[in-house]
Amino acid sequence: MEAFTDGVFAIAATLLILEITVDTSHTNDLGSALLHLWPSYLAYVTSFMTIGIIWMNHHTCVETIVKVDRVFLFLNLLLLMTVSFLPFPTRLVAHYLQRPGEQTAVYAYGATFVVMSIIYNAWWRYASSGCRLIGENVPESRVKAITQAFNPGVPIYALTLLVAVFSPLASVFLTFAIAAFYLPSAALFER
Amino acid sequence: MEAFTDGVFAIAATLLILEITVDTSHTNDLGSALLHLWPSYLAYVTSFMTIGIIWMNHHTCVETIVKVDRVFLFLNLLLLMTVSFLPFPTRLVAHYLQRPGEQTAVYAYGATFVVMSIIYNAWWRYASSGCRLIGENVPESRVKAITQAFNPGVPIYALTLLVAVFSPLASVFLTFAIAAFYLPSAALFER
Amino acid sequence: MEAFTDGVFAIAATLLILEITVDTSHTNDLGSALLHLWPSYLAYVTSFMTIGIIWMNHHTCVETIVKVDRVFLFLNLLLLMTVSFLPFPTRLVAHYLQRPGEQTAVYAYGATFVVMSIIYNAWWRYASSGCRLIGENVPESRVKAITQAFNPGVPIYALTLLVAVFSPLASVFLTFAIAAFYLPSAALFER
Amino acid sequence: MEAFTDGVFAIAATLLILEITVDTSHTNDLGSALLHLWPSYLAYVTSFMTIGIIWMNHHTCVETIVKVDRVFLFLNLLLLMTVSFLPFPTRLVAHYLQRPGEQTAVYAYGATFVVMSIIYNAWWRYASSGCRLIGENVPESRVKAITQAFNPGVPIYALTLLVAVFSPLASVFLTFAIAAFYLPSAALFER
Numbered sequence: 001m002e003a004f005t006d007g008v009f010a011i012a013a014t015l016l017i018l019e020i021t022v023d024t025s026h027t028n029d030l031g032s033a034l035l036h037l038w039p040s041y042l043a044y045v046t047s048f049m050t051i052g053i054i055w056m057n058h059h060t061c062v063e064t065i066v067k068v069d070r071v072f073l074f075l076n077l078l079l080l081m082t083v084s085f086l087p088f089p090t091r092l093v094a095h096y097l098q099r100p101g102e103q104t105a106v107y108a109y110g111a112t113f114v115v116m117s118i119i120y121n122a123w124w125r126y127a128s129s130g131c132r133l134i135g136e137n138v139p140e141s142r143v144k145a146i147t148q149a150f151n152p153g154v155p156i157y158a159l160t161l162l163v164a165v166f167s168p169l170a171s172v173f174l175t176f177a178i179a180a181f182y183l184p185s186a187a188l189f190e191r
Numbered sequence: 192m193e194a195f196t197d198g199v200f201a202i203a204a205t206l207l208i209l210e211i212t213v214d215t216s217h218t219n220d221l222g223s224a225l226l227h228l229w230p231s232y233l234a235y236v237t238s239f240m241t242i243g244i245i246w247m248n249h250h251t252c253v254e255t256i257v258k259v260d261r262v263f264l265f266l267n268l269l270l271l272m273t274v275s276f277l278p279f280p281t282r283l284v285a286h287y288l289q290r291p292g293e294q295t296a297v298y299a300y301g302a303t304f305v306v307m308s309i310i311y312n313a314w315w316r317y318a319s320s321g322c323r324l325i326g327e328n329v330p331e332s333r334v335k336a337i338t339q340a341f342n343p344g345v346p347i348y349a350l351t352l353l354v355a356v357f358s359p360l361a362s363v364f365l366t367f368a369i370a371a372f373y374l375p376s377a378a379l380f381e382r
Numbered sequence: 383m384e385a386f387t388d389g390v391f392a393i394a395a396t397l398l399i400l401e402i403t404v405d406t407s408h409t410n411d412l413g414s415a416l417l418h419l420w421p422s423y424l425a426y427v428t429s430f431m432t433i434g435i436i437w438m439n440h441h442t443c444v445e446t447i448v449k450v451d452r453v454f455l456f457l458n459l460l461l462l463m464t465v466s467f468l469p470f471p472t473r474l475v476a477h478y479l480q481r482p483g484e485q486t487a488v489y490a491y492g493a494t495f496v497v498m499s500i501i502y503n504a505w506w507r508y509a510s511s512g513c514r515l516i517g518e519n520v521p522e523s524r525v526k527a528i529t530q531a532f533n534p535g536v537p538i539y540a541l542t543l544l545v546a547v548f549s550p551l552a553s554v555f556l557t558f559a560i561a562a563f564y565l566p567s568a569a570l571f572e573r
Numbered sequence: 574m575e576a577f578t579d580g581v582f583a584i585a586a587t588l589l590i591l592e593i594t595v596d597t598s599h600t601n602d603l604g605s606a607l608l609h610l611w612p613s614y615l616a617y618v619t620s621f622m623t624i625g626i627i628w629m630n631h632h633t634c635v636e637t638i639v640k641v642d643r644v645f646l647f648l649n650l651l652l653l654m655t656v657s658f659l660p661f662p663t664r665l666v667a668h669y670l671q672r673p674g675e676q677t678a679v680y681a682y683g684a685t686f687v688v689m690s691i692i693y694n695a696w697w698r699y700a701s702s703g704c705r706l707i708g709e710n711v712p713e714s715r716v717k718a719i720t721q722a723f724n725p726g727v728p729i730y731a732l733t734l735l736v737a738v739f740s741p742l743a744s745v746f747l748t749f750a751i752a753a754f755y756l757p758s759a760a761l762f763e764r
Contacts (some may be wrong), residue, residue, distance in 0.1 A: 003194070003576070004246055007201030010580030014588065014657045015205060022665070030665070030674035034681060048657065052650040055577055077243040084205045084239065092213070092221070101221030108225060194385070195437055198392030206396065268434045275396045275430065283404070283412070292412035299416060385576070386628055389583030397587060459625045466587045466621065474595070474603070483603030490607060 001068065001076060008080045009055040012087060016047050019091035039097035042172060043109075047090040049179035050113070051083060054120065061146060065127055066135035075123040082116040093172060106168035110161040113175065117153035124150055192259065192267060199271045200246040203278060207238050210282035230288035233363060234300075238281040240370035241304070242274060245311065252337060256318055257326035266314040273307040284363060297359035301352040304366065308344040315341055383450065383458065390462045391437040394469060398429050401473035421479035424554060425491075429472040431561035432495070433465060436502065443528060447509055448517040457505040464498040475554060488550035492543040495557065499535035506532055574641065574649065581653045582628040585660060589620050592664035612670035615745060616682075620663040622752035623686070624656060627693065634719060638700055639708035648696040655689040666745060679741035683734040686748065690726035697723055 020040040022033050068076075089109040096105035127133040128143050156178055164171035211231040213224050280300040287296035318324040319334050347369055355362035402422040404415050471491040478487035509515040510525050538560055546553035593613040595606050662682040669678035700706040701716050729751055737744035 003197040004201050006576040007198060007580060008205050010577050011202055011205040011584055012208075013653075014581050014584040015209065017585075017657055017660050018209065018588065018591065020661050028673060030669060030677040031680075034665075034677065044658070045654065048654045049650065052653070056646065073247065077240065080204075080243070081236065081239045084208055085235070087208050088211050092225075096221060100219060104222040104225065194388040195392050198389060199396050202393055202396040203399075206400065209400065264438065268431065271395075271434075272427065272430050275399055276426070278399050279402050283416075287412060291410060295412040295416065298413075385579040386583050389580060390587050393584055393587040394590075397591065400591065455629065459622065462586075462625070463618065463621050466590055467617070469590050470593050474607075478603060482601060486603040486607065489604075 001073065002062065005058065005076065005080060006055075008084055009051060009058070012084050013048050013051045013055075015087050016044050016051075016090055019087055019094050020044060037094075039172075040094035042176060043090045043093040043097070046172065046176040046179055047086055050175070051086065053179060053182050054083065054116070057146075057149070061124055061127070064135060064138045064143060064146070065133045067133050069133070072123070072126055072133060075119060075126060078119050079116070079123055082112065082119055086112060086116075097169065097172065102168045103164060106164040106171050107161065110157065110164050110171060110175070113157040114154065114161060117157050121150050121153060192264065193253065196249065196267065196271060197246075199275055200242060200249070203275050204239050204242045204246075206278050207235050207242075207281055210278055210285055211235060228285075230363075231285035233367060234281045234284040234288070237363065237367040237370055238277055241366070242277065244370060244373050245274065245307070248340070252315055252318070255326060255329045255334060255337070256324045258324050260324065263314070263318055263324060266310060266317060269310050270307070270314055273303065273310055277303060277307075288360065288363060293359045294355060297355040297362050298352065301348065301355055301362060301366070304348040305345065305352060308348050312341050312344060383455070384444065387440065387458065387462060388437075390466055391433060391440070394465050395430050395433045395437075397469050398426050398433075398472055401469055401476055402426060419476075421554075422476035424558060425472045425475040425479070428554065428558040428561055429468055432557070433468065435561060435564050436465065436498075439531070443506055443509070446517060446520045446525060446528070447515045449515050451515065454505070454509055454515060457501060457508060460501050461498070461505055464494065464501055468494060468498075479551065479554060484550045485546060488546040488553050489543065492539065492546055492553060492557070495539040496536065496543060499539050503532050503536060574646065575635065578631065578649065578653060579628075581657055582624060582631070585657050586621050586624045586628075588660050589617050589624075589663055592660055592667050593617060610667075612745075613667035615749060616663045616666040616670070619745065619749040619752055620659055623748070624659065626752060626755050627656065627689070630719075630722070634697055634700070637708060637711045637716060637719070638706045640706050642706070645696070645700055645706060648692060648699060651692050652689070652696055655685065655692055659685060659689075670742065670745060675741045676737060679737040679744050680734065683730065683737050683744060683748070686730040687727065687734060690730050694723050694726060 020037065022030070022037060089105070089112045092105035093109045096102045124146065128147060131138075131140075131143065134143055157175075160171045160174050160178070163174055211228065213221070213228060280296070280303045283296035284300045287293045315337065319338060322329075322331075322334065325334055348366075351362045351365050351369070354365055402419065404412070404419060471487070471494045474487035475491045478484045506528065510529060513520075513522075513525065516525055539557075542553045542556050542560070545556055593610065595603070595610060662678070662685045665678035666682045669675045697719065701720060704711075704713075704716065707716055730748075733744045733747050733751070736747055
């Protein structure tokens with residue numbers, strides 16, 4: 001499971017760059033065209049860092065797991081399917097932010113993260129509830145710490161959806177901020 | 192063989208998202224354009240889940256195998272070539288479902304799955320017949336159980352082709368249903 | 383070295399499918415458009431099988447090698463760079479075969495294989511000459527057998543270039559035939 | 574960390590080929606179109622070799638490291654994000670070199686390498702300063718040798734940016750020359 005999962009994470013992260021395209025048909029000034037691409041860079045960095053965090057946390061969780069069953073593998077595949085899907089809403093944000101349709105694009109982006117965090121939570125809660133798939137030698141405090149780190153996931157991404165109602169741009173910046181602040185705590189796990 | 196095989200499965204699954212493109216040249220309403228993309232989402236989910244299942248079953252089979260020979264490696268490469276090919280008919284279904292040409296697109300999609308299941312069956316039957324490549328410590332009942340799980344593959348995908356004669360849409364939904372129902376039994380293997 | 387090398391082989395093989403595109407702007411008949419794509423399928427299968435063979439032989443060679451040095455790693459990187467390049471001439475053959483420009487496309491395709499087989503030969507000859515990087519416990523006969531399998535590589539791909547002067551189509555079929563005939567002998571290695 | 578890192582390096586290197594596209598809409602002569610693509614080949618080879626060198630050096634560094642912490646993992650993710658970004662400026666150089674806008678394209682290319690070498694230096698300096706993450710059995714001379722190899726990185730890529738002010742083409746050739754000369758020393762590490 002690890003090799004396929006690692007592969008999907010790495011490929012989804014690397015494919016993000018293909019979604020950034022520069023259109024100079026309306027201008028001959030490449031420099032100004034590149035500067036106007038800042039929504040693309042923002043979307044690229046936000047999605048890349050979020051995939052990086054999910055991948056790091058995924059490893060931390062898997063370290064505590066000693067067996068798998070059919071439901072768990074199914075949830076893992078659903079999670080990978082959502083991660084693989086991320087380049088599509090990332091492209092929408094890259095192309096539509098600051099243009100007509102930006103609200104729809106950011107809704108799609110936020111909704112993908114909400115679905116992802118719901119599946120990710122379900123994946124971990126299935127494994128950890130009653131220590132169903134957790135190794136016997138894993139201290140209960142460690143499992144609890146991971147569960148607590150999962151708790152804010154769904155509400156915080158739901159908040160980005162709510163923010164998008166008022167300001168799509170603020171919503172994307174919030175998603176970026178979540179990734180930037182979550183990253184150290186994700187790395188903290190790894191210790 | 193495992194590293195290359197895992198890589199091809201993971202990459203083929205992740206590349207699927209590149210086949211989903213949104214065209215807003217006829218409309219300025221991104222929301223409605225995204226809703227009209229539902230054939231793309233259906234094709235994406237169906238192909239992703241099917242690759243996931245084939246990959247899970249592949250691992251289960253390989254666990255029982257202790258040696259390889261030239262024919263087996265050739266069949267494995269043919270299988271990978273078909274899996275890698277899948278993004279192409281997936282794109283056809285994503286673009287043509289509910290449009291002129293949908294029947295041809297779904298024929299191509301279904302035919303790819305029929306070819307894939309024929310090669311996959313040949314791959315396993317070559318390895319398992321007379322326990323040619325199977326480890327001595329693998330119980331015969333396990334080999335038989337795997338073989339029985341392979342049996343419905345070719346007929347069921349042939350059925351999706353037949354259904355496409357009457358309704359291309361129903362054929363794609365059937366392919367999705369096969370993946371959704373096969374997934375738990377694939378995971379069952381893994382135990 | 384192995385993980386990066388395996389990754390590049392698997393990704394290059396899987397990216398090939400992105401080079402197949404269907405253009406229905408001149409016709410509303412998807413079926414006929416798909417049939418006219420046969421040069422694309424031929425190019426896809428030929429390139430995929432050739433990458434598969436190179437990858438299989440690469441593993442066989444690496445098994446006999448116990449140390450690496452700077453020249454060897456440089457040659458390995460050159461080999462990977464050529465393998466990664468293959469999707470580009472494959473796309474040329476897919477788009478131009480049976481159309482104006484087909485001869486140039488097939489020259490580019492054949493030349494890529496000639497360069498690839500020259501680098502691949504240099505890579506192995508550097509490692510094997512005087513058993514520079516070969517393990518002490520590897521029988522000399524095994525090294526000789528591998529070297530003999532490498533011998534026809536450059537001349538045979540040079541021949542496909544020569545054939546392209548008279549018939550581009552025959553040249554691509556010859557390249558396909560080389561892959562199809564070489565594959566069993568590649569697998570033979572693996573035993 | 575290694576599997577994800579290796580994956581991102583291999584995928585970023587292999588995706589580079591997708592940035593080379595041939596446009597024959599202005600001419601029916603494919604041969605001349607392919608010859609005029611030489612900036613694309615130059616950009617492809619330069620970026621591929623640079624990724625290869627960074628990857629080889631990354632492995633050499635990681636071999637001396639026995640533990641990781643949150644800052645190190647964050648810097649590693651930043652490095653991967655920059656490596657993954659490389660296909661984008663590579664495409665700019667491939668499309669704009671020898672055309673209007675070439676200076677901007679080469680600035681973007683050079684700036685990416687400057688940022689990459691700054692992050693790469695920070696990554697290694699964080700790990701090595703006071704032997705923070707280095708294994709106890711790693712000789713100090715080895716750490717020093719690696720640090721010395723890192724030293725010219727930032728200034729030399731800053732130089733390519735400066736050269737681009739006078740000649741974008743010369744700047745790209747210099748970047749290629751850096752890769753070509755650095756490669757043997759990168760391989761030297763590996764011993």
